[in-house]
Amino acid sequence: MSRKEALSSFIQQIHGRPVVVKLNSGVDYRGVLACLDGYMNIALEQTEEYVNGQLKNKYGDAFIRGNNVLYISTQKRRI
Amino acid sequence: MADDGENVSVMTVKEPLDLIRLSLDERIYVKMRNERELRGKLHAYDQHLNMVLGDAEETITTVEIDEETYEEVYRTTKRNIPMLFVRGDGVILVSPPVRVGV
Numbered sequence: 001m002s003r004k005e006a007l008s009s010f011i012q013q014i015h016g017r018p019v020v021v022k023l024n025s026g027v028d029y030r031g032v033l034a035c036l037d038g039y040m041n042i043a044l045e046q047t048e049e050y051v052n053g054q055l056k057n058k059y060g061d062a063f064i065r066g067n068n069v070l071y072i073s074t075q076k077r078r079i
Numbered sequence: 080m081a082d083d084g085e086n087v088s089v090m091t092v093k094e095p096l097d098l099i100r101l102s103l104d105e106r107i108y109v110k111m112r113n114e115r116e117l118r119g120k121l122h123a124y125d126q127h128l129n130m131v132l133g134d135a136e137e138t139i140t141t142v143e144i145d146e147e148t149y150e151e152v153y154r155t156t157k158r159n160i161p162m163l164f165v166r167g168d169g170v171i172l173v174s175p176p177v178r179v180g181v
Contacts, residue, residue: 023171034098041095047174059108059174063098065128068171 011036018075019044023068027051030075031062040066099124102175107132109165110172114140119163128167135163 021029031044042064049057109117119132139156
């Protein structure tokens with residue numbers, strides 16, 4: 001598998017999976033990844049906002065603008 | 080494929096901006112940089128997330144440290160703007176209204 005394929009297969013695999021999205025500001029968003037695009041704009045479902053590890057907010061759906069994204073990581077199970 | 084605006088409930092979100100498109104003419108919540116939040120009716124948007132919001136309410140949160148107790152005091156200031164153009168680069172998160180019955 002080429003490196004590029006490895007990236008796109010990761011992106012395909014995580015659709016519909018619970019993920020943690022960390023922003024440059026340090027805020028975490030946990031939710032189910034609905035989709036993402038080439039700017040790394042992200043649509044999350046059942047989103048929970050964590051600031052300093054504390055739950056601060058919940059959103060049914062959330063759109064996150066890609067420029068704020070530090071990383072997307074998969075989550076084994078919702079906490 | 081579902082047409083724009085038709086069959087919204089069965090329309091799947093194929094790209095993140097679809098989520099914004101489905102919120103047109105609805106009141107949305109926008110989290111901005113510098114601890115600012117906006118709520119307003121989404122009239123228009125583009126790919127940069129530039130947006131036009133009607134009947135917008137801006138909430139600004141500031142933290143002040145009490146000089147004697149060193150406690151963090153959160154203060155929110157609100158103001159209402161009948162029509163607001165938002166530059167997209169300040170946007171962090173957009174959330175559609177909570178849909179009733181979901």
